[in-house]
Amino acid sequence: MRLRVLGCAGGSAPGALLSCYLVDEVLAVDAGALTTALDFTAQRRVQDVLLTHGHLDHVWTLPLFLANRFGGPPVPCRIHGSSYTLETVRSHLFNDRIWPDFTEAVRESVPLVQFLPLDPGDTRPILDFEITSIPLVHAVPSQAYLVRRGRRSLMICGDTYATDPMWNAANAADDLAAVLVECSFPSRYDGLAKASLHLTPRLLALELKKLKRDVPVLVTHIKPEDHHEVVAELTALHDPRVRVLRQAEVLDV
Ligand SMILES: [Zn+2]
Numbered sequence: 303m304r305l306r307v308l309g310c311a312g313g314s315a316p317g318a319l320l321s322c323y324l325v326d327e328v329l330a331v332d333a334g335a336l337t338t339a340l341d342f343t344a345q346r347r348v349q350d351v352l353l354t355h356g357h358l359d360h361v362w363t364l365p366l367f368l369a370n371r372f373g374g375p376p377v378p379c380r381i382h383g384s385s386y387t388l389e390t391v392r393s394h395l396f397n398d399r400i401w402p403d404f405t406e407a408v409r410e411s412v413p414l415v416q417f418l419p420l421d422p423g424d425t426r427p428i429l430d431f432e433i434t435s436i437p438l439v440h441a442v443p444s445q446a447y448l449v450r451r452g453r454r455s456l457m458i459c460g461d462t463y464a465t466d467p468m469w470n471a472a473n474a475a476d477d478l479a480a481v482l483v484e485c486s487f488p489s490r491y492d493g494l495a496k497a498s499l500h501l502t503p504r505l506l507a508l509e510l511k512k513l514k515r516d517v518p519v520l521v522t523h524i525k526p527e528d529h530h531e532v533v534a535e536l537t538a539l540h541d542p543r544v545r546v547l548r549q550a551e552v553l554d555v
């Protein structure tokens with residue numbers, strides 16, 4: 303699988319794009335940078351979008367992305383997420399107030415947008431992938447996705463605090479190639495991380511004890527303001543699996 307990091311910042315700042323990953327050009331995970339990182343041609347190649355949760359930094363380009371597909375030949379898009387997340391974006395983004403409700407849009411008898419629930423514990427074939435959703439611990443329901451194609455799988459984490467199911471699922475995946483995990487704040491903000499249900503390097507170190515696999519752990523969702531401090535703390539963990547994800551990088555996993 304080819305993973306393109308469209309955005310991996312945990313906050314908005316000049317040049318820092320928000321959480322958004324593209325697998326094999328056709329499957330997106332989160333929508334923090336679909337329209338800010340991809341040109342129109344690349345946007346139209348995306349067929350399915352998995353949402354980890356409904357927080358704005360993970361969904362904000364979705365309405366604009368769908369609007370961009372209305373010109374030219376119809377290109378349907380399927381949006382997957384937990385029932386809670388889909389209800390959130392339908393009620394609070396596509397509500398005919400913030401943005402038009404595209405859910406009824408049909409072109410040449412093709413529905414342009416479909417919202418398909420993928421709840422924690424569900425496994426479903428999507429395109430050539432097998433996708434499993436795993437519950438996380440966050441201020442709103444959030445989930446990780448185990449994305450498998452052929453005999454390779456990739457764990458892509460949404461926002462989370464300390465959790466067990468994701469690490470259990472990672473340990474159980476014999477074909478696991480890498481884990482993407484969030485680490486939002488420096489460790490001096492452990493209290494804020496606990497209150498907002500995110501991770502810091504100190505908390506992540508405890509999480510990594512649960513991972514029994516020798517695979518790359520790609521850290522994402524670092525707050526831009528504290529990026530250098532978080533990276534220094536992650537380096538000081540001396541865990542050879544840990545590496546900070548970089549915006550716009552492409553990884554073959
Ligand atoms: Zn969040």
Ligand SMILES: [Zn+2]
Pocket residue numbers: 312321357359360461523
């Ligand atoms: Zn976030």
